[in-house]
Amino acid sequence: MxxxxxxxxxxxxxxxxxxxxxxxxxxxxxxxxGDVLDGIADRDNTIYADDSGDNSNGQGDFVFAGTQASQGFARRALVRFDVSAIPAGATVNSAAVSLRLSHTIAGPELIAMHRLAADWGEGASDAPGQEGGGTPAAPGDATWNSAFHPATPWLALGGDFEIAISAVTPVDDIATYTWTGAGLAADVQAWIDGAAPNHGWVFKHADELSNATAKRFQSRQNPQAAQRPRLVVDYTLxxxxxxxxxxxxxxxxxxxxxxxxxxxxxxxxxxxxxxxxxxxxxxxxxxxxxxxxxxxxxxxxxxxxxxxxxxxxxxxxxxxxxxxxxxxxxxxxxxxxxxxxxxxxxxxxxxxxxxxxxxxxxxxxxxxxxxxxxxx
The missing domain is CATH 2.60.40.10 (Immunoglobulins)
Structure with missing residues (x-):
């Protein structure tokens, strides 16, 4: 049998x-x-490059990518999806990630995705108001300084991720934006093959050199369920x-x-x-x-x-x-x-x-x- x-x-x-x-x-x-995996993020957070580097937003309704207006401090969104339902040996044909932009302080900006190289946390922090500044991290939260606050620092401030860009897309006004391409498919393929652990992706501005480029996206906790981060993978067994x-x-x-x-x-x-x-x-x-x-x-x-x-x-x-x-x-x-x-x-x-x-x-x-x- x-x-x-x-x-x-x-x-x-x-x-x-x-x-x-x-x-x-x-x-x-x-x-x-082909078969299709269509799923919502199972973890997300924002890390903030402010003076302390210890703010987070694990349970917030939003995640952020880009720089703030006054001092140009960067925000980076960490997002992970569970792909364990894809059987070992499957071939990934394509992968696409969609985020819903809900607020912006800038015109078109390039937001890039990089594959994360280390595990990280989504703790109990929940920033007030529009959430753009974050809030002091709770135990287990990811921050600019730490993968898991306060005990596990990143190897590099701002997160440990691959230098190569997995996907990039211009983000302008309020809408749903999709990142796709061979890089994302290769990331998912590596995860299901066991060639790399699945720690998700970081979303960041492509250069982070200019002020006022921040983009706010709906998080997995957002009450509008249809607008939460989404991954669609087409694969062949x-x-x-x-x-x-x-x-x-x-x-x-x-x-x-x-x-x-x-x-x-x-x-x-x-x-x-x-x-x-x-x-x-x-x-x-x-x-x-x-x-x-x-x-x-x-x-x-x-x-x-x-x-x-x-x-x-x-x-x-x-x-x-x-x-x-x-x-x-x-x-x-x-x-x-x-x-x-x-x-x-x-x-x-x-x-x-x-x-x-x-x-x-x-x-x-x-x-x-x-x-x-x-x-x-």
């Missing part, structure tokens, strides 16, 4: 047995060009990858059903076998589609979670079978429908549905789910 784990229902009718399942209108294609996602709950056997695949996920191999177990010895199916429900977290359906939908492609089901020995088996034959929809390079998501009258409730349940990337 191969297994890697970190809508309304319609009726499937086969062999005289009515099974509640999920169907969707078939769409052309069946190839998913390696050929032959099989990875678990979503979750399942105990059924009438007392355990949760897990879905496993055996045999190489190669269209030239002829077929791929699936087994969901343990399940009650009742009818069930394995179905597959081009999308994940709720980003792979699923949505309540019957006694379990529905984790797979059509996405941008379609939903298909394999023939009904009856579980034997608490194992529900199904075979995906690439030479006939629906297996003929599976092409080399395509990504599909699989889940098992099965009857479970002894459990009560809706009388049916589901396994967890698998992502399969098919080889030639």
């Amino acid at each position: 191969i297994r890697n784990h970190p809508t309304a229902g319609f009726q499937f009718l086969n062999r005289g047995v009515a099974l509640v399942g999920v169907v969707a209108a078939a769409l052309p294609g069946g190839i998913a060009s 390696p050929c032959g990858n099989i990875a678990g996602f979503c979750s399942s709950s105990p059924n009438s056997t007392g355990q949760a059903a897990l879905l496993a695949a055996s045999g190489p996920p190669s269209v030239s191999g002829g077929s791929l076998d699936f087994v969901a177990s343990p399940v009650p010895n009742q009818p069930g199916i394995v179905y597959f589609g081009g999308g994940q429900v709720n980003g792979g977290a699923g949505t309540p359906f019957g006694n379990g979670l529905r984790c797979v939908n059509a996405g941008a492609t379609s939903v298909h089901r394999l023939p009904v079978s009856v579980a034997v020995g608490n194992q529900l088996s199904a075979t995906l034959d690439f030479s006939v429908q629906p297996g003929a929809n599976v092409l080399a390079g395509s990504v599909w998501y699989f889940q098992a549905w099965y009857r479970d009258p002894a459990a009560g409730g809706s009388g049916f349940d589901l396994s967890d789910a698998l992502t399969v990337t098919f080889c030639p």
